Amino acid sequence: MKLQPQTGEEGGAQWLARVATHSLIEEARLSPKPGLVDSRGSGAHHDLTLSLMERSAHSLSPTFYALALQSWQRPADIALRQLVGRLGREGEAQMMEATGGVNTHRGAIWALGLLISAAAMCALEGSSEEIAANAAKLASLPDSAAPKIFSKGLCATRRYRVPGAREEAQQGFPHVLQLALPQLRRSRQSGATEQQARLDALMAIMTSLSDTCVLSRAGLEGLEAMQSGARSVLAAGGTARAKGRAALEQLDKQMLALNASPGGAADLLAATLLIDRIACDDARVSPLPQHSHL
Numbered sequence: 001m002k003l004q005p006q007t008g009e010e011g012g013a014q015w016l017a018r019v020a021t022h023s024l025i026e027e028a029r030l031s032p033k034p035g036l037v038d039s040r041g042s043g044a045h046h047d048l049t050l051s052l053m054e055r056s057a058h059s060l061s062p063t064f065y066a067l068a069l070q071s072w073q074r075p076a077d078i079a080l081r082q083l084v085g086r087l088g089r090e091g092e093a094q095m096m097e098a099t100g101g102v103n104t105h106r107g108a109i110w111a112l113g114l115l116i117s118a119a120a121m122c123a124l125e126g127s128s129e130e131i132a133a134n135a136a137k138l139a140s141l142p143d144s145a146a147p148k149i150f151s152k153g154l155c156a157t158r159r160y161r162v163p164g165a166r167e168e169a170q171q172g173f174p175h176v177l178q179l180a181l182p183q184l185r186r187s188r189q190s191g192a193t194e195q196q197a198r199l200d201a202l203m204a205i206m207t208s209l210s211d212t213c214v215l216s217r218a219g220l221e222g223l224e225a226m227q228s229g230a231r232s233v234l235a236a237g238g239t240a241r242a243k244g245r246a247a248l249e250q251l252d253k254q255m256l257a258l259n260a261s262p263g264g265a266a267d268l269l270a271a272t273l274l275i276d277r278i279a280c281d282d283a284r285v286s287p288l289p290q291h292s293h294l
């Protein structure tokens with residue numbers, strides 16, 4: 001199905017920015033998510049609330065717009081990589097200003113920022129595979145202006161020898177393309193509600209992601225609990241089934257007891273919702289009129 005966003009680069013960039021911000025808000029509101037901020041509350045977080053997440057999402061619209069506009073029909077080269085890096089860091093500063101210094105969306109800016117840029121590179125004509133491949137090319141290029149920070153994520157990837165946010169992007173977002181999007185569309189097709197299909201997509205990501213947020217707070221025990229709990233939900237038929245919902249409730253309790261929150265998986269769900277809306281994929285099955293309300 002072909003999308004009909006506003007035409008031209010300015011209209012297209014505005015539309016992309018709106019869809020990206022909306023994807024972040026829909027991810028944050030989706031409930032019940034294990035350990036994460038959602039419409040019920042703050043999950044395992046003490047410094048995050050839903051209204052803070054929403055404020056943060058809105059603060060990122062100008063960054064998303066700039067990323068889309070500046071990437072329009074450009075090739076993935078060093079110049080674009082450096083520009084995208086600078087805009088991403090400015091977006092992080094914007095987020096920190098809006099939240100009073102709380103990290104609400106660092107991982108999300110990275111994933112959605114690259115995907116917005118990648119979608120704009122093909123002027124909104126790309127399939128999910130083409131968008132992810134462009135994002136991977138950009139993420140694999142060096143950004144000499146990037147500050148050398150030994151972040152929590154980097155620390156976890158070294159300590160546990162696992163891939164993190166950088167590698168997920170450099171590999172073309174396999175958790176989005178190979179797990180979440182197919183699950184989202186399968187669940188919709190089998191009659192799940194939109195909320196259930198999105199929760200199932202989140203579970204699909206959680207079955208295999210090495211989420212450095214979980215590793216930093218709860219180590220390998222937390223990661224294994226997350227992955228096996230998510231597998232149980234899907235093995236029980238997903239959240240459209242009572243047994244699947246019971247397994248999800250169990251997983252939520254376990255994540256809270258371990259003080260674990262799969263923030264990386266949440267970012268990739270937002271990325272999935274974005275790609276689902278912007279990619280020109282024939283197989284898309286969406287119950288919503290595409291972006292008519294955006």
Ligand SMILES: CC(C)(COP(=O)(O)OP(=O)(O)OC[C@H]1O[C@@H](n2cnc3c(N)ncnc32)[C@H](O)[C@@H]1O)[C@@H](O)C(=O)NCCC(=O)NCCS
Binds near residue numbers: 086106153164168
């Ligand atoms: C790559 C980023 C995320 C930093 O990663 P790093 O692991 O060092 O840092 P940090 O621990 O602060 O953040 C990691 C975040 O990624 C998310 N995440 C965690 N695990 C994963 C995973 N396996 N896959 C994807 N995302 C994950 C979480 O939200 C987590 O909080 C990013 O902030 C960055 O380098 N930005 C630089 C600006 C830039 O180049 N932007 C370009 C696109 S806008």
Ligand SMILES: Nc1ncnc2c1ncn2[C@@H]1O[C@H](COP(=O)(O)OP(=O)(O)OP(=O)(O)O)[C@@H](O)[C@H]1O
Binds near residue numbers: 045104
């Ligand atoms: N609904 C959500 N709830 C919580 N985190 C989310 C949600 N959606 C996305 N995230 C992602 O999770 C990340 C939060 O990471 P993390 O929990 O590691 O924060 P931190 O403040 O760096 O660490 P800590 O909370 O352990 O002090 C954000 O960067 C954000 O992109």
